[in-house]
Amino acid sequence: MSSTRAAPLAGLLSRDSLIVAAALAAAAALAWAWLLRAPMAAMGPPPLSVEYLIPAFAMWAIMMVAMMVPSAAPMILLHARVDKAPTAAKRTRNSLVFALSYVLVWVAFAAIAALAQAMLIRAGLVSDMALSVGNRAVAAALLVAAAGYELTAAKRLCLDKCQSPMLFILKHWKPGAASAVRLGLVHGIFCVGCCWALMLLLFVGGVMNLAWVALLGIVVLAEKFAPPTWRAERYVAAALFVAAAAVAFA
Numbered sequence: 001m002s003s004t005r006a007a008p009l010a011g012l013l014s015r016d017s018l019i020v021a022a023a024l025a026a027a028a029a030l031a032w033a034w035l036l037r038a039p040m041a042a043m044g045p046p047p048l049s050v051e052y053l054i055p056a057f058a059m060w061a062i063m064m065v066a067m068m069v070p071s072a073a074p075m076i077l078l079h080a081r082v083d084k085a086p087t088a089a090k091r092t093r094n095s096l097v098f099a100l101s102y103v104l105v106w107v108a109f110a111a112i113a114a115l116a117q118a119m120l121i122r123a124g125l126v127s128d129m130a131l132s133v134g135n136r137a138v139a140a141a142l143l144v145a146a147a148g149y150e151l152t153a154a155k156r157l158c159l160d161k162c163q164s165p166m167l168f169i170l171k172h173w174k175p176g177a178a179s180a181v182r183l184g185l186v187h188g189i190f191c192v193g194c195c196w197a198l199m200l201l202l203f204v205g206g207v208m209n210l211a212w213v214a215l216l217g218i219v220v221l222a223e224k225f226a227p228p229t230w231r232a233e234r235y236v237a238a239a240l241f242v243a244a245a246a247v248a249f250a
Contacts (some may be wrong), residue, residue, distance in 0.1 A: 020080045020095045024073050027103075031066035035210055047118035047128070056117055059207075060110035064199075067217040068106050068191065069099075071224045075165040075187060076102070079180070082169055094180040101184025102191070109192050113199065120203065131207035139204045140248035147240035149197040150233040158193035159233060162224045195220055201240075204247075 045051035080095035120126035126133055133139045149155055161168050172183050198216055205212030219236060226232035 020092060020099065021073070021077055023096060024069055024076060024099065027065055028069045031062045031069070034062050035066055035213070047122040048115075052118060053114055056114040057111055060113045060117075061107050063202075063207075063213060064106040064110050065103060067213065067220060068195070069103070070217070071162075071221050072099070072102055072187070072191065074225075075162075075168065078165045078169055079173070079183070082173065083180075084175055094177055097177050098180040098184040098187075101181045102188040105185060105188025105192055109196070109199070117203075117207065126203055130209070131203070132205065132209070133203050136247055136250075140244045142200055142204050143240050143244035143247060146197040146201055147237040147244065150237035150240065154193060155197075155233055158190045159223060160228060161187070161190040162194050163226070163228050194223070 076095060076099045079098050080091060083091045083094050085091045085094055117126065117131065120133075121128045121131075125135065125138060133142065168187065169183075172186060173179070174183075198219060201216060202213065205215075207213075223232045223236060
């Protein structure tokens with residue numbers, strides 16, 4: 001069963017999937033380069049204004065690409081390997097459509113996150129400079145909420161889909177570009193269901209704190225790449241509960 005749950009990455013890099021792999025690597029690299037070279041400064045326009053929301057949305061969208069594309073790479077490359085389109089060009093097209101549809105779900109999440117950021121700033125719960133929660137109690141509550149979600153059946157269900165690329169593809173794959181769109185959207189929805197609570201923790205360490213962004217990205221990678229029998233989410237939950245106690249009582 002373990003061989004069907006996760007194919008080795010080297011085995012996924014068939015001739016037809018090299019273009020897809022290069023596109024994924026380029027997208028993630030460009031996103032991280034933008035975050036490293038042009039972190040968003042404190043915004044002058046008032047929250048909930050169009051002038052504020054557009055750059056906030058752009059920042060969140062790029063951040064989601066940087067954090068989530070690497071963790072989705074095995075699924076996307078597996079799609080490129082098993083697609084049965086008659087030509088290499090069509091197989092590459094279908095897999096890129098699958099990847100773009102996956103990213104589109106996270107772009108939609110970025111829009112919600114940007115709006116939430118503006119509302120939290122307006123309510124005085126998040127600093128407009130560091131984009132982090134200044135109240136210890138609120139920060140600890142976010143950590144506890146994220147830890148609690150790690151232990152829910154919904155988290156386990158969504159994480160199972162992300163940890164088992166072969167089973168997911170075999171269950172949902174159908175030929176054609178339209179099916180690739182549907183498959184990418186479904187995978188993206190499961191991925192958001194798996195990781196949305198961890199994304200809320202960006203407001204704890206600071207949305208503009210790239211070390212914190214990278215740490216959360218590593219947690220997402222570790223959860224998705226760990227064998228399902230390890231129940232990695234339990235260790236993440238324990239760490240978050242400890243962090244919540246440290247924040248509340250330090």
